[in-house]
Amino acid sequence: MAAPRPTIKDVAALAGVSKSLVSLAMRDSGRVSPESLTAIRAAADELGYRPNAAARSLADRRSNTIGVLVQDLHNPISAEIIDGVQRQVRASGYHTMLVTGSEVAELEQSEIEKLLEFQVEGLVIIGHRMPAGARAAIKGYCPTVIISRAESDIAGLDSISNDDNAGGRMAVDHLYSLGHRAIAHITGGDNKVALMRKSGYESAMTGYGLATQLASYEGAFTDEGGYRGTCAALDSKMGHSAIFVANDLAAVGALAAAADRGLKVPDELSIIGYDGMALGGLRSISLTTIAQPLATMGLDAAALLFLRIKDPTRPPVHIGLEPRLVIRNSTGVYHR
Amino acid sequence: MAAPRPTIKDVAALAGVSKSLVSLAMRDSGRVSPESLTAIRAAADELGYRPNAAARSLADRRSNTIGVLVQDLHNPISAEIIDGVQRQVRASGYHTMLVTGSEVAELEQSEIEKLLEFQVEGLVIIGHRMPAGARAAIKGYCPTVIISRAESDIAGLDSISNDDNAGGRMAVDHLYSLGHRAIAHITGGDNKVALMRKSGYESAMTGYGLATQLASYEGAFTDEGGYRGTCAALDSKMGHSAIFVANDLAAVGALAAAADRGLKVPDELSIIGYDGMALGGLRSISLTTIAQPLATMGLDAAALLFLRIKDPTRPPVHIGLEPRLVIRNSTGVYHR
DNA sequence: AACGGGTATTGGAACGGTCCAACGCAGCGT
DNA sequence: ACGCTGCGTTGGACCGTTCCAATACCCGTT
Numbered sequence: 001m002a003a004p005r006p007t008i009k010d011v012a013a014l015a016g017v018s019k020s021l022v023s024l025a026m027r028d029s030g031r032v033s034p035e036s037l038t039a040i041r042a043a044a045d046e047l048g049y050r051p052n053a054a055a056r057s058l059a060d061r062r063s064n065t066i067g068v069l070v071q072d073l074h075n076p077i078s079a080e081i082i083d084g085v086q087r088q089v090r091a092s093g094y095h096t097m098l099v100t101g102s103e104v105a106e107l108e109q110s111e112i113e114k115l116l117e118f119q120v121e122g123l124v125i126i127g128h129r130m131p132a133g134a135r136a137a138i139k140g141y142c143p144t145v146i147i148s149r150a151e152s153d154i155a156g157l158d159s160i161s162n163d164d165n166a167g168g169r170m171a172v173d174h175l176y177s178l179g180h181r182a183i184a185h186i187t188g189g190d191n192k193v194a195l196m197r198k199s200g201y202e203s204a205m206t207g208y209g210l211a212t213q214l215a216s217y218e219g220a221f222t223d224e225g226g227y228r229g230t231c232a233a234l235d236s237k238m239g240h241s242a243i244f245v246a247n248d249l250a251a252v253g254a255l256a257a258a259a260d261r262g263l264k265v266p267d268e269l270s271i272i273g274y275d276g277m278a279l280g281g282l283r284s285i286s287l288t289t290i291a292q293p294l295a296t297m298g299l300d301a302a303a304l305l306f307l308r309i310k311d312p313t314r315p316p317v318h319i320g321l322e323p324r325l326v327i328r329n330s331t332g333v334y335h336r
Numbered sequence: 337m338a339a340p341r342p343t344i345k346d347v348a349a350l351a352g353v354s355k356s357l358v359s360l361a362m363r364d365s366g367r368v369s370p371e372s373l374t375a376i377r378a379a380a381d382e383l384g385y386r387p388n389a390a391a392r393s394l395a396d397r398r399s400n401t402i403g404v405l406v407q408d409l410h411n412p413i414s415a416e417i418i419d420g421v422q423r424q425v426r427a428s429g430y431h432t433m434l435v436t437g438s439e440v441a442e443l444e445q446s447e448i449e450k451l452l453e454f455q456v457e458g459l460v461i462i463g464h465r466m467p468a469g470a471r472a473a474i475k476g477y478c479p480t481v482i483i484s485r486a487e488s489d490i491a492g493l494d495s496i497s498n499d500d501n502a503g504g505r506m507a508v509d510h511l512y513s514l515g516h517r518a519i520a521h522i523t524g525g526d527n528k529v530a531l532m533r534k535s536g537y538e539s540a541m542t543g544y545g546l547a548t549q550l551a552s553y554e555g556a557f558t559d560e561g562g563y564r565g566t567c568a569a570l571d572s573k574m575g576h577s578a579i580f581v582a583n584d585l586a587a588v589g590a591l592a593a594a595a596d597r598g599l600k601v602p603d604e605l606s607i608i609g610y611d612g613m614a615l616g617g618l619r620s621i622s623l624t625t626i627a628q629p630l631a632t633m634g635l636d637a638a639a640l641l642f643l644r645i646k647d648p649t650r651p652p653v654h655i656g657l658e659p660r661l662v663i664r665n666s667t668g669v670y671h672r
Numbered sequence: 673a674a675c676g677g678g679t680a681t682t683g684g685a686a687c688g689g690t691c692c693a694a695c696g697c698a699g700c701g702t
Numbered sequence: 703a704c705g706c707t708g709c710g711t712t713g714g715a716c717c718g719t720t721c722c723a724a725t726a727c728c729c730g731t732t
Binding site for chain 1: 687688689690691692
């Protein structure tokens with residue numbers, strides 16, 4: 001059955017009025033007599049009428065839609081950020097169109113391209129990598145906010161993130177205050193976020209006069225990366241009593257590495273992660289971490305986006321939120 | 337700056353041809369002379385032209401878009417299913433529009449409504465609850481596939497899921513073969529999926545002549561639910577040596593409950609989950625589970641959807657995939 | 673030189689909405 | 703009786719595409 005969807009014209013015909021009036025009625029913009037209104041309502045749901053968003057967006061010259069690109073849907077923190085974004089976007093009467101990125105830059109680029117073709121009025125990008133299409137976004141003057149990276153350096157893009165540098169220092173502070181000195185760091189790769197966390201680690205260590213104890217091992221923002229990095233750290237002969245891992249996912253890998261070596265956490269080894277993913281709070285993981293205010297970041301990002309939409313000329317800003325230390329059971333006082 | 341996006345007309349004017357030709361060129365549908373083609377290409381990217389999806393979809397009378405509703409984005413298995421769906425959808429030359437559901441039925445309903453307004457050509461619903469808008473979807477003749485619930489009973493909807501009943505039995509089989517007899521079950525609530533897993537548990541137990549050992553404790557598909565249910569199980573005086581938890585997330589909660597009680601897993605208590613979420617494979621969790629073929633389910637769902645789009649009259653089918661046992665370190669042989 | 677045939681190109685009518693200027697009609701004051 | 707005013711309503715233009723029928727052009731035949 002072809003079953004062509006009923007249009008506004010069909011409704012008008014059935015209700016015995018003009019399509020203009022139906023249009024007004026559908027958006028209940030006053031000025032429609034009660035009788036017409038009920039007649040139209042009745043006709044509409046007898047036919048199962050549903051407005052055509054494409055037509056509307058074409059006529060309006062606005063899509064009422066915000067595009068969201070999530071680089072890594074598998075990282076549990078993405079879901080929490082998305083929640084925040086969606087709530088705010090919804091509250092503002094917009095819809096979200098969510099697409100997922102991928103390692104392949106071209107695919108990511110093409111996803112952004114699609115969003116732009118849909119005439120999204122704004123773009124939220126969630127991820128720690130530089131999105132392939134960001135520059136295109138700027139060039140096309142599509143209001144854009146990047147979450148989780150500080151992009152204030154890239155002219156024209158608003159961004160929001162926690163202060164990774166400060167967070168890195170907080171991690172060290174915490175371990176130091178527990179008495180640890182031989183503190184290792186497992187990196188999260190060579191993306192900017194990971195590098196900032198690392199530099200926070202380094203500056204705090206140096207600040208404590210522990211420059212000689214500096215020891216970074218190569219990891220990644222994944223379970224596997226954390227496992228490998230931690231193995232390397234433990235294999236070294238530096239006698240690390242505590243490890244600061246670049247993110248929670250990797251820290252869970254670190255926990256596993258410790259378990260494999262028969263090291264009790266936190267008695268024999270303290271481990272602290274970064275992100276504050278909900279799963280880290282699961283009782284059987286119970287990971288001490290530097291938590292980002294994930295939902296807040298999502299909310300604020302959307303709010304920021306609407307500000308820019310309203311005034312595209314405002315200077316780009318970067319909002320840096322303070323992360324906070326969440327102490328659970330993976331860190332403890334140092335005792336030899 | 338108003339910066340109105342350039343249209344096909346602008347490109348045509350700049351390239352000195354008609355808009356029709358530009359239209360042809362943009363979709364490289366043969367028949368355009370090389371000279372025109374390059375002229376148009378040049379004009380297009382000088383202006384930064386990007387086709388307007390709304391206009392295109394209006395003229396084409398098709399959106400080239402598949403809507404995806406994810407009921408629970410926070411459950412890590414969602415991401416893996418989505419991956420599968422997206423890959424298949426992309427491979428078929430369509431885009432996906434992803435929205436998230438919520439506990440609030442009305443919100444979920446309105447999200448589906450939005451998707452339909454966007455004239456999505458098909459709908460994929462990922463979740464174990466009955467989606468509020470499913471009936472509307474059927475009524476509106478929008479091709480729909482439900483993932484993770486068997487909805488063959490609801491006329492007109494295709495569905496795809498693993499066989500939860502068989503999976504429940506497999507879990508019991510595994511524990512039984514390890515020598516366990518006092519096997520408890522932590523439920524996942526009163527949704528259909530959870531109920532089927534439970535009934536698999538019950539029938540397997542009864543089959544082994546363990547009807548007297550049947551013991552289900554109320555839980556939920558969350559960490560918290562698993563924790564509470566397991567506490568209840570352990571507080572009972574039934575001496576359970578093994579627990580089958582309705583899903584992985586809850587099973588992680590169960591692990592925590594065991595740890596809190598000082599019970600060694602798997603030596604003193606075996607725990608098996610259900611789903612096969614990637615996080616269960618993290619070394620420090622290492623959860624034995626009944627794994628669903630998540631990515632495959634996503635792929636197949638999309639494939640099924642396209643079949644239905646092509647032929648809307650075909651009878652609705654349900655595809656049941658076999659789950660498989662993944663043995664890790666949370667289950668072990670029974671010894672008193 | 674006229675003709676046919678193919679190829680490259682074009683104008684205009686859709687598509688389903690929104691917007692706007694104009695219209696009919698009541699009630700009102702004068 | 704007259705023109706105002708204001709409300710409810712209407713037709714038609716427009717949004718940026720695609721599609722189709724029509725056209726212009728070039729080339730080889732006859």
